[in-house]
Amino acid sequence: DVKVTQSSRYLVKRTGEKVFLECVQDMDHENMFWYRQDPGLGLRLIYFSYDVKMKEKGDIPEGYSVSREKKERFSLILESASTNQTSMYLCASPPGVGGWNTEAFFGQGTRLTVV
Amino acid sequence: GNSVTQMEGPVTLSEEAFLTINCTYTATGYPSLFWYVQYPGEGLQLLLKATKADDKGSNKGFEATYRKETTSFHLEKGSVQVSDSAVYFCALSDYPSNTGKLIFGQGTTLQVKP
Numbered sequence: 703d704v705k706v707t708q709s710s711r712y713l714v715k716r717t718g719e720k721v722f723l724e725c726v727q728d729m730d731h732e733n734m735f736w737y738r739q740d741p742g743l744g745l746r747l748i749y750f751s752y753d754v755k756m757k758e759k760g761d762i763p764e765g766y767s768v769s770r771e772k773k774e775r776f777s778l779i780l781e782s783a784s785t786n787q788t789s790m791y792l793c794a795s796p797p798g799v800g801g802w803n804t805e806a807f808f809g810q811g812t813r814l815t816v817v
Numbered sequence: 818g819n820s821v822t823q824m825e826g827p828v829t830l831s832e833e834a835f836l837t838i839n840c841t842y843t844a845t846g847y848p849s850l851f852w853y854v855q856y857p858g859e860g861l862q863l864l865l866k867a868t869k870a871d872d873k874g875s876n877k878g879f880e881a882t883y884r885k886e887t888t889s890f891h892l893e894k895g896s897v898q899v900s901d902s903a904v905y906f907c908a909l910s911d912y913p914s915n916t917g918k919l920i921f922g923q924g925t926t927l928q929v930k931p
Contacts (some may be wrong), residue, residue, distance in 0.1 A: 706860070735919075743862075744821075744906060745921040760918070788827060793920075806919070808860035 705729055706795050708809035711713050721780040723812050725793030733797070734776035736760075737769065739790040739811070746792075751776055783816045790814075819844040823833035823907050825844035830897055830929050837890040838925045840881075848909040850874075850883050851919070852891040855904040862903070864892075896931045 709724035727734065732753050737745040746761030749768040757768050764804075765787060769777040780787055790813050796806035824839040842850065844897035850866040852874070858911050865874030867890065879894045890907060908921040 737921075739924075742923055744823075744923040747918055747920075751847075794861070796919075806863060808858045808862070810858075 703770060705807040706793055706809040707773065707783045708791075708793050708812050710812050711810065713814045715780075715783050715814065717784060717816055719780075719783045719816075721783045721814065721816075722815070723778040723780075723794075724776070724792075725809055726774050727776075727793075727807070728774065729795060729797070729807065731795045731797050732754055732773070733793040733795060734770070735796075736766075736776065737792045737794065738762070739792055745792065746786050750776065775815045780814075781810040785812075786817045788814060818921050819848065819909060819918075821907050821909055821920055821922035823905075823921070823925050825925070827928055832899055832929055832931050833896045836892070836894040836901075836927070838896045838905055838907075838927070840890045840892065840922060842888050842890065842907075842909050844888075844909055850881070851908040851910070852879070852881055852890070852892050853906040853908060853927075855906065855924075858904070859905065877897070877901040897927070899929045899931055902927055902929045912918075 706727045715721050728761040736748045739745050746762050751757050751770045767779045790811050792811050793809040820843045821930035824883040849868045851866045853861040854864045855861050867874040872883045881890050881892045904924045904926050906924045910919045
């Protein structure tokens, strides 16, 4: 019954490395989102995508980029990882019609530590 | 811009106690309101929602009413269980404008002791 899968639960990377976080959904949704979750700050939107090869900046896009080459896969890229990007990263996919008003599914999260 | 403010946690309760987690929002237009829950080690799950003023969302014994006059969407449960221990997030979306964003509050950690 898996709907949104993030490729890693835990990652440890070194400062300056290029990091890829992968998210795959099996619901044929157009919309996919990347959030980061930090204590006391809740979830903040990094990037989102409405369709293949389309992307929109969220509220905190600096230091990140994304790739959406196929409908089911949305990748978050840290071009040069820094310690302030240590966080929990969550991928989400609401359905296109009605957006978040119908069931939106989240992945289990990737906890990234940059050392 | 739109925003959501939740009461700070953590909230610690004994089993069978009454729970209230406060949530207020600032928004233009007519947002939909949500409560999401995150159990330890898991992603977020939708707990309940309300799409217009005076709607009451309910699920698993939890309730919240969309109060436009007080811009609030407080979460309540009459009798909490240990299994309710989790982080709770209040959120809003700008549907039907549907720019696609879901805006979250800071999250409130609930710990229920036996």
